[in-house]
Amino acid sequence: MENKPALSLSNLSVRYGRGCTFCEASDNELQGNRCPHCGSIWAVRNVSLQVYPGEILGVVGESGSGKSTLVQALYMDVEPVSGDYRLNCYQDGAANVFKVSLPQRKMVRHLMLGMVYQNPHMGLRMGFSVGANVAEKLIAAGSRNVQEMTRRTAELLAHMEVPLDRVKEPPKHFSGGMQQRVQIAKAVANNPPMLFLDEITTGLDLSVQARVLDLVRRIQQELGITMLIVSHDLAVIRMLASRTLVMLGGRVIESGLTDQILEDPQHPFTQILVHSLLS
Amino acid sequence: MLEGYNFAFLDEGAKRQVRRALLKAVAIPGYQVPFGSRELPIGRGWGTGGIQITLSLIGKDDVFKVIDQGSDDSVNAVSIRSFVSSCTGVEQTTDTSQATLIQSRHRIPEAPLRNDQILVLQVPLPEPLRMVEPREAVTKRMHAELDYAPMWLGLYEHIVRVGEVKIGADYPVQVENHYIMLPSPIPRFDNPKLHMNETLYLFGAGREKKIYAIPPYTQVASLAFEDHPFRIEDQADRACHLCGAQGVFLDELFAEDGQKIYQCNDSSYCLKRMNENGE
Numbered sequence: 001m002e003n004k005p006a007l008s009l010s011n012l013s014v015r016y017g018r019g020c021t022f023c024e025a026s027d028n029e030l031q032g033n034r035c036p037h038c039g040s041i042w043a044v045r046n047v048s049l050q051v052y053p054g055e056i057l058g059v060v061g062e063s064g065s066g067k068s069t070l071v072q073a074l075y076m077d078v079e080p081v082s083g084d085y086r087l088n089c090y091q092d093g094a095a096n097v098f099k100v101s102l103p104q105r106k107m108v109r110h111l112m113l114g115m116v117y118q119n120p121h122m123g124l125r126m127g128f129s130v131g132a133n134v135a136e137k138l139i140a141a142g143s144r145n146v147q148e149m150t151r152r153t154a155e156l157l158a159h160m161e162v163p164l165d166r167v168k169e170p171p172k173h174f175s176g177g178m179q180q181r182v183q184i185a186k187a188v189a190n191n192p193p194m195l196f197l198d199e200i201t202t203g204l205d206l207s208v209q210a211r212v213l214d215l216v217r218r219i220q221q222e223l224g225i226t227m228l229i230v231s232h233d234l235a236v237i238r239m240l241a242s243r244t245l246v247m248l249g250g251r252v253i254e255s256g257l258t259d260q261i262l263e264d265p266q267h268p269f270t271q272i273l274v275h276s277l278l279s
Numbered sequence: 280m281l282e283g284y285n286f287a288f289l290d291e292g293a294k295r296q297v298r299r300a301l302l303k304a305v306a307i308p309g310y311q312v313p314f315g316s317r318e319l320p321i322g323r324g325w326g327t328g329g330i331q332i333t334l335s336l337i338g339k340d341d342v343f344k345v346i347d348q349g350s351d352d353s354v355n356a357v358s359i360r361s362f363v364s365s366c367t368g369v370e371q372t373t374d375t376s377q378a379t380l381i382q383s384r385h386r387i388p389e390a391p392l393r394n395d396q397i398l399v400l401q402v403p404l405p406e407p408l409r410m411v412e413p414r415e416a417v418t419k420r421m422h423a424e425l426d427y428a429p430m431w432l433g434l435y436e437h438i439v440r441v442g443e444v445k446i447g448a449d450y451p452v453q454v455e456n457h458y459i460m461l462p463s464p465i466p467r468f469d470n471p472k473l474h475m476n477e478t479l480y481l482f483g484a485g486r487e488k489k490i491y492a493i494p495p496y497t498q499v500a501s502l503a504f505e506d507h508p509f510r511i512e513d514q515a516d517r518a519c520h521l522c523g524a525q526g527v528f529l530d531e532l533f534a535e536d537g538q539k540i541y542q543c544n545d546s547s548y549c550l551k552r553m554n555e556n557g558e
Binding site: 102103106110125128129131132135136139140144145146147148149150168 | 423424425426428429431432435436438439440504505506507
């Protein structure tokens with residue numbers, strides 16, 4: 001049986017800056033990801049990838065390699081210069097999500113995608129209660145029943161091991177690990193088929209990291225959500241991802257099974273990355 | 280009449296500009312139309328939006344009334360009335376049914392308004408999304424995309440925290456299932472009067488330079504969740520101590536002996552009833 005990708009992306013480019021004829025010609029060499037003529041940054045350049053239903057795809061790379069911009073473009077936080085983005089859950093992959101109308105894109109974002117940001121301040125409203133934060137996704141998806149939303153919120157937070165007697169507190173009262181778990185609850189509130197995780201364990205101490213990773217693995221197994229996980233930490237990728245892409249300077253330089261990349265890295269940069277992990 | 284000034288104070292160009300904004304506002308109910316707010320002999324934020332609409336609409340045959348929080352006799356009401364009268368010479372009234380043009384601050388009169396009357400409301404803060412988003416460019420886009428989840432989130436938060444939406448005045452409404460707008464700080468009691476009414480309501484915010492409108496027979500729904508319907512202030516068992524009116528908006532006062540008494544907020548309505556009762 002043919003296995004259709006849940007998410008299929010081809011030739012995604014994201015640029016910060018005005019761009020010029022020199023850097024828009026894709027074969028011209030840039031200085032890293034910066035155009036020597038106009039100074040524009042090409043955070044992501046001609047990236048293509050597929051994620052298959054139920055799998056976890058890892059994206060690694062040093063900071064500034066375009067990993068976060070990649071997921072932000074997929075979650076439609078940033079506008080890409082070009083790219084073809086198809087989701088199997090949206091019109092069976094017949095439409096390029098980047099090209100459909102804004103309300104449609106919002107609908108896709110609210111109903112079919114979930115995002116957990118590296119910095120909880122980006123994903124949560126720190127002044128609102130934890131319950132309202134999770135409910136925001138439900139409201140955005142069209143729910144207008146308080147009782148139902150409160151029930152679903154409590155269920156999600158209990159699942160994420162957030163103590164229920166703190167539902168009315170704002171997330172700014174919470175520890176980093178707990179804020180991350182609230183973000184995950186919010187991201188999966190509508191049972192999205194696709195979840196993006198951006199450096200979710202960065203800045204957490206090791207025991208808290210382990211619990212958050214545990215949680216990610218558990219919801220992946222229980223809900224069967226397809227995930228794309230971005231990290232600069234190969235240990236996280238090794239634990240979660242079955243396939244991995246390595247990014248450098250906005251491009252994908254290597255991709256394959258995670259084990260393969262860790263055991264037999266081909267690109268010099270990947271070799272440095274893997275050795276730094278093992279040493 | 281003031282010597283040396285144009286009829287109705289503003290020059291004809293300024294009036295036409297306000298009228299153009301009014302036409303657009305009527306054509307797109309609930310949409311905030313920007314306009315060039317002119318200098319007036321009153322500080323911005325003291326009713327200048329309403330006054331500019333009044334001055335650009337008033338004609339020699341109009342009968343003009345001003346309400347300040349229900350009262351015809353407060354300093355603001357008297358000052359605005361005498362200003363308009365001194366630069367136009369039109370007839371003034373305190374009787375709602377006699378007036379053709381009514382400027383009001385924070386109240387819709389108790390007496391039902393007719394199709395041949397216009398109610399101009401003064402607006403301090405026109406943007407309902409300002410509390411959740413400080414940038415004008417972003418709120419404009421949110422309106423266009425119906426991105427109202429943050430607005431609903433605020434109401435949800437109220438219900439979760441205190442069991443009810445705790446907005447007394449300026450309760451947000453959605454016009455024709457599209458634009459969410461603030462009806463200016465009228466009490467919740469007056470919100471139902473906006474729905475499918477035969478009068479033209481015009482809203483002017485002089486400091487914020489915005490004009491918007493609810494034309495006659497427009498659907499206006501106060502925001503509410505399915506299981507928490509919108510409700511007005513509960514004053515069912517109270518009556519005005521002067522005219523005995525029930526089912527109107529009452530002010531709570533303290534009598535000399537410390538007892539709470541209730542009195543019609545709409546002074547012209549109360550006076551009319553007392554005169555009728557006295558006969």
